[in-house]
Amino acid sequence: MTRFLKPVLVVAMVGLASQAWAVDAHQIVVPQNDGVAIEPQHRAHVLADPTRDFQLKRETAMWLVLEPSRPRVLMPDxxxxxxxxEAQLRADADEARHKRVLLHFPFSKATPTSWAPLEQVLDTALRxxxxxxxxxxxxxxxxxxxNQHLSERRxxxxxxxLVGKGVDKYRVSTEGxxxxxxxxxxxxTKNRRAVVDVILSVQEGSQ
Known part of the structure; x- marks a missing residue:
C-alpha cells in the first residue's frame, strides 16, 4: 500500500504547489508606472514576452525628451x-524725456502773444x-x-x-x-513761433 501511496502523495503535492503558484501569481498587482514609456518599435516584443501579464493602457507610447535652452542663429527677417x-523702444524712451511747448509771435515781433504755454513747463525747467x-x-x-535774425531774436x-524766472542760463541753448x-x-500765424524743448535727465525720463 505504501508503494501506491507515495505516487499519489507526490501527484497531490505537485498539484497543490502548482495551484498555490497560480493563486499567488494572480494576486500580484503591479501598479502602472507613468514614468516608463515603451517605444512603438519595441511594443510587439514586450507583448510577446510570455513571462509578462499586463495590459497596455496607451495606444501610442512615446519618450519625453527635455533639452536645455541654447542660442540659435536668427533668420534675416x-x-x-x-x-x-528695439529702435522703436529706444525712440519711445527718448521721447519720454522731452516736454515741448510752442509760443507764437505777432508779425515781425520778438515778443510772443502769450507766455502762458511756457508757464506750464516752468517747474520742470527750474530743475x-x-x-x-x-x-x-x-x-x-x-x-x-x-527772418534768420528775427528767429534768433525770438x-x-x-x-x-526763463533766466528771469530763475533758470540757470548755462542750461539754456538757443537757435534760429x-x-x-x-x-x-x-x-x-503758425510759422511765427518758438519751440521750447525741456529735456529731462535719463533717470527722470525713465520714471
Missing part, C-alpha cells in the same frame, strides 16, 4: 524685426538736472537774412524770460532757423 522693435533748447522760427515774408527773448521750416506753407 527675425533679426530685422527685432532691430525695428538743475534739465536742459532747455529754444528754437526760433519766422514766416516766409521778407528776406532770408531778415529764441533769445524766450531764453531771457529763419523761414526754412514752415509748419504750414503760407500760414504766418
Amino acid at each position: 527675425e533679426e530685422a524685426r527685432l532691430a525695428s522693435e 538743475q538736472s534739465t536742459q532747455i533748447k529754444v528754437v526760433g522760427h519766422a514766416d516766409e515774408v521778407g528776406t532770408t537774412k531778415f 529764441a533769445l527773448a524766450v531764453s531771457r524770460y 532757423h529763419g523761414k526754412r521750416e514752415p509748419v504750414v506753407a503760407g500760414d504766418g
Whole structure:
C-alpha cells in the first residue's frame, strides 16, 4: 500500500504547489508606472514576452525628451524685426524725456502773444538736472537774412524770460532757423513761433 501511496502523495503535492503558484501569481498587482514609456518599435516584443501579464493602457507610447535652452542663429527677417522693435523702444524712451511747448509771435515781433504755454513747463525747467533748447522760427515774408535774425531774436527773448524766472542760463541753448521750416506753407500765424524743448535727465525720463 505504501508503494501506491507515495505516487499519489507526490501527484497531490505537485498539484497543490502548482495551484498555490497560480493563486499567488494572480494576486500580484503591479501598479502602472507613468514614468516608463515603451517605444512603438519595441511594443510587439514586450507583448510577446510570455513571462509578462499586463495590459497596455496607451495606444501610442512615446519618450519625453527635455533639452536645455541654447542660442540659435536668427533668420534675416527675425533679426530685422527685432532691430525695428528695439529702435522703436529706444525712440519711445527718448521721447519720454522731452516736454515741448510752442509760443507764437505777432508779425515781425520778438515778443510772443502769450507766455502762458511756457508757464506750464516752468517747474520742470527750474530743475538743475534739465536742459532747455529754444528754437526760433519766422514766416516766409521778407528776406532770408531778415527772418534768420528775427528767429534768433525770438529764441533769445524766450531764453531771457526763463533766466528771469530763475533758470540757470548755462542750461539754456538757443537757435534760429529763419523761414526754412514752415509748419504750414503760407500760414504766418503758425510759422511765427518758438519751440521750447525741456529735456529731462535719463533717470527722470525713465520714471
